[in-house]
Amino acid sequence: MSFLQVQDIHHTYFTKATATTALSNISFTVEEGEFVSLLGPSGCGKTTLLSIISSLLKPTQGEILLQGKPVSPSKNDVGYMLQQDYLFPWKTIEENILLGLKLSNQLNDKTKAAALQLLQQIGLAGVEKQLPKQLSGGMRQRAALVRTLSTEPKLLMLDEPFSALDYQTKLKLEDLVSQTLDEYSKTAILVTHDIGEAIAMSDRVFLLSSKPGRIYKIFEMPEELRKLSPFEARNHEAYQTIFQTIWKELESLEPR
């Protein structure tokens, strides 16, 4: 049995004026420790899919099973990282990264020490008492990652977590996140608009088509890329070939 099973998800948003079918007939599975990326045109339902998997949104049809059981929001099974850090500006970094533990009543000396340890490991030692606005964009996004990981979710949702950063910071963070996830052998689903990022970070890349969102194609990343860190992968020759393939497929999907 697979770690994550996404079974026949349909989702329709209803508003007064319209009924928009955002997702239709989405089924796939993800194995434990796997890293999957979702690529697709804007508005094809990627964020919707992540929200459904993390049970923030109830799908109109279908079911999500994590280790064979339905996901529930109260169990902290799924961590979610957004495009911007959304650190609370009035809380210190320490208060921010301990928030998840506090809300789920898991805050004790041990979990607190682990979270602070992770903060240090990710290169943010000494900022505990500072406010988010005193940190750079990259540092804030790292702090947000610590906040997400602090409750030890089994599954991680990353919704364009690097897209608001400059290119250099982004490359560095890709490596850092990839390394951290490997270390804790986390399963993750990444949404991105950056084909290169998807290739460099993932084991598999799902290409979604839009209106309604469906899985259009699944690309397996070659073994030699998977072993490498994202930065190294970008420089590998296999990277270019697969980039071209995905680029062409994506081009054919984008409305002209």
Added chain:
Amino acid sequence: MNQDKKQVELLHKNYLNSLKIEKRWVRFYQAIIFIVFFSGWEILSRNQWIDPLIFSSPSKIWNLLLSKIQDGSLMTDLGVTLTETILGFLLGTLAGTILAAILWWSPMLSKIFDPYLVILNAMPKVALGPVLIVALTPGYPSIITMGAIISVIITTIVVYTSFKEVDPNYLKVLQTFGATRFQCFKEAILPASFPTIISALKVNVGLSWVGVIVGEFLVSSKGLGYMIIYGFQVFNFTLVFLSLLVIAVFATIMYQLVDLLEKKLIKE
């Protein structure tokens, strides 16, 4: 290089100096206006160019102030009005915030009450004065209620709007941690709305003074509002102006205090 640095320092110093000079001129003109206004008033009144019975004069008001401080009657009146205003204003802001929280809590309730809020907001609250006085008996309770009721609806509307405008992504973050609705309110909605609540506080200072003074017009036998209405009835306009000036001073002080509070909270 060093030369450049010195040059910049010099320019900066000049800039600071020019700021200082400008500030001095502003203060100077402010003082001029103050002096011209009061001395003009005094001169006009002394020479009977304006009716001294109606417009009184600064010197008469000053003398009355001194005698009223000496016999302690000003302190009593001031104390009464200040207490009423502060209580009214705190109650109004608090009740408004609590109502806003209830509306946020239940979208259904907020839909139901929407038109009533609009009506209540549009209605001139001081017109409720007579009803309040009869219902709550004349005296402190009805006057404090006047001070509160005048600001409560607008506070509710403003704070509720700010509650709704909190970036939903903050709530999303909390929900991924399994936060309850109460936790969402406590961790995100309320703190994110603090600036709005404080600025509501600022508006409410002014409103509460209106409510309390009108309340005192209607019933009281003490307070600054009563001083005005009494002065009017016995045609002692020196008393009226004294009361007006005292109100102006203390309303300003209260406003400045809230402003200070705002600066402190926002800076943090």
